[in-house]
Amino acid sequence: MTTVTLQNLHKEFGDVVAVNGIDLEINHGEFLVIVGPSGCGKSTTLRLLAGLESTTDGRIEMGGRDVTTVEPKDRNVAMVFQNYALYPHMTGRRNITFGMKSSGDFTDEEIDRRVTEAADTLDIADLLDRKPDAMSGGERQRVALGRAIVRDPDAFLMDEPLSNLDAKLRIQMRAELARLHSTLETTTVYVTHDQTEAMTLGERVVVMNDGQIMQVDEPQVLYDFPENRFVAEFIGDPAMNMIPVDVKDGRAIHETFDIPLPSGNGQPKSNQNGAGDAQITDGQRAILGIRPEDLHLSDPQTNDELPTIDAEVNVREPLGDSLLLHCSIGNTSCNIQAEPRMPITAGETVSVTYDPARLHLFDAETGEAFYHSELRQSTDEQAPSKLTT
Incomplete structure (x- = not known):
């Protein structure tokens, strides 16, 4: 059971307090969205979960295990980045499988099976032999998702993965992500600045501002019963x-x-x-x-x-x-x-x-x-x- 718990989490960059005392529990199999304006600390929180940033203070647990000081490769999480982070000289297949041998005990047969399953799930079988420059933005994002899926992680961490796509493709990919989560049922933490994405994707939504949590609740409750003026003005358009x-x-x-x-x-x-x-x-x-x-x-x-x-x-x-x-x-x-x-x-x-x-x-x-x-x-x-x- 992969629950994720943050206890009094702090992160400072010199005099700048990026994350200021967050307490949060993410349930096993939950799709949790963190939303807020630029500079609110949401991406820093995600990077702390991934181990890409070290904590100034506080504790991070995954599945009951303290991972606060554990290296990223040992946390068994998979991150999907905003800019796809694909190697331009590698095919889709090689991008998906890159690092599997070093991050886990996978046989060649198991790697091939996982790639095939991920490609079928994401409908990217015809992209496996292409390089990124021969793919559209949506296709590159699907390949990046495939790279996360094949590792069978305890948690997916997604940092604004749709922000570089055009409006029509964002809507399509939102539906794809919702379908993917219902299929895999893996604990997912998704960061975005777009409150529409937050409302449509999140089972629960965390609204952040100035490094602090303003409210955590189901999307409709955030809309109907905001706990403060910031949430009331941030959630809802207009x-x-x-x-x-x-x-x-x-x-x-x-x-x-x-x-x-x-x-x-x-x-x-x-x-x-x-x-x-x-x-x-x-x-x-x-x-x-x-x-x-x-x-x-x-x-x-x-x-x-x-x-x-x-x-x-x-x-x-x-x-x-x-x-x-x-x-x-x-x-x-x-x-x-x-x-x-x-x-x-x-x-x-x-x-x-x-x-x-x-x-x-x-x-x-x-x-x-x-x-x-x-x-x-x-x-x-x-x-x-x-x-x-």
Whole structure:
């Protein structure tokens, strides 16, 4: 059983703290994605797992074995790099088998069998006799994956393997990776800066920033119940709108609107960073979070009892399947995702309603979430809302 455990993991490069006290357990057979902006420490974390970087402090266990100081060749992990890392003078077959004799006790017959099985799994049998310069980007990435598969590792480590591919091929390769994982069921740690990749591939997703873990959860939970403002704005495209408000008598009050806050208790659980422990007193400043897809143009004929919000349209951005409106609510910028063929022009003022089950409040100082209007469906006991009125 290959579980991977990180305990208080630190990595410093001189005065730069790249990884700052990470605690994380990766389950056997899990596809875990680490996502975050450039410089957040995600690739450094992966290189620490591989043994390509030495830890400043902390402990790494794989399958219950302490591998913190173990050489990369003795960790039985396989890494897939962003730039493929194929030898240009070698054929696909030679690239796949390179190093197998030195890293394990493989016979020639076993190597041939593993190459054949990997080639069939990845549909690259016709690439085995080609050199990398005769392959497309997607074909090179499949060969790099084949090199990882033949070693039958305890864990796959993937460092942004799709970032060099065009958009159409990235979508295709995402599906290939998901299918490959369901076939092999090998513990996989996948690093990306693309939140779409993270949401579609990860069984769980780790969101990192400034060398720390912001939240670890299933993709839909990250989207529905972000534990802090960073996660709320990073997960989701377009990003969640953030509107400064005053909270008073169970209402969110802005210079241009005054809306009630339903009695939700979907607040996040506490994590190692303390998210979910924020509290607010009546009258304190807060940040109201509403996703663009949870704002809707008001229809007078529906007799909707919800309050409306006036928004001035600055820019309209047709996306084909939707219309993204860049607006101003008072002095605050926000985005609204509308139906694609709405006859709305820049400079127009529109009335907007909202989904009352999709409101979020964040502490104006710390950014921690303290209120979600939607009830989080869970078998765990939910604490009462920390909204004080």
